Amino acid sequence: MHSAPNYRYQFEYWALGLVDARPGQDKKKGADSGIDGFINFFDDNSGKAKKIVVQVKSGHVTASQIRDLRGVVEREKAALGAFVTLKKPTREMLKEAAAAGFYEATYYAGREYPRVQILTIEELLSGKKLLYPRLKEVTFKQAERKTKDRVKQGALF
Numbered sequence: 001m002h003s004a005p006n007y008r009y010q011f012e013y014w015a016l017g018l019v020d021a022r023p024g025q026d027k028k029k030g031a032d033s034g035i036d037g038f039i040n041f042f043d044d045n046s047g048k049a050k051k052i053v054v055q056v057k058s059g060h061v062t063a064s065q066i067r068d069l070r071g072v073v074e075r076e077k078a079a080l081g082a083f084v085t086l087k088k089p090t091r092e093m094l095k096e097a098a099a100a101g102f103y104e105a106t107y108y109a110g111r112e113y114p115r116v117q118i119l120t121i122e123e124l125l126s127g128k129k130l131l132y133p134r135l136k137e138v139t140f141k142q143a144e145r146k147t148k149d150r151v152k153q154g155a156l157f
C-alpha cells in the first residue's frame with residue numbers, strides 16, 4: 001500500500017516530465033525550497049546555462065503561490081519560473097504572473113518570454129509548451145573531427 005505522499009511525488013515527477021524538467025531535490029531530505037524542478041537552457045554562446053525554476057501543484061491554487069514563485073525566481077537568479085497545476089488558474093493568479101514581466105532573450109534579440117508562466121496539466125497534454133529560448137543551431141561550435149590511422153589492436157592474452 002502506497003502512502004499519500006508517494007502519490008503526490010509520483011504526480012510531481014510525472015508533471016515535471018511534461019515540461020522536460022529534472023527534479024529539484026530529494027524529497028526525503030527535508031525543507032521545501034519552493035522548487036520542484038529545474039530546466040537549464042542556453043541563450044548565448046557563453047557556455048553558461050540559464051535556469052528555469054518549476055513548481056508543481058496538484059491541489060488548491062492561489063495568487064499567493066504565484067507571488068511566492070516570483071520570489072523564488074528572484075532568489076535563485078532564474079531567468080523564468082513555471083507553475084504547473086492540475087487546477088485552472090484564477091484571474092488573480094494570471095494577473096500576478098503577468099506582473100512579473102518578461103525575460104528578453106539574449107540570442108534572439110527582441111524576443112520576449114513571460115517571466116512567470118502558468119501551465120495546466122490539461123494544456124500540457126493538449127500540446128501547449130513552456131515558452132523559453134531553445135537554441136539548437138547555436139549551442140557550441142562542434143570540435144573538428146581528427147582522423148588517425150587505425151592501429152590494429154593486438155590480442156590481450
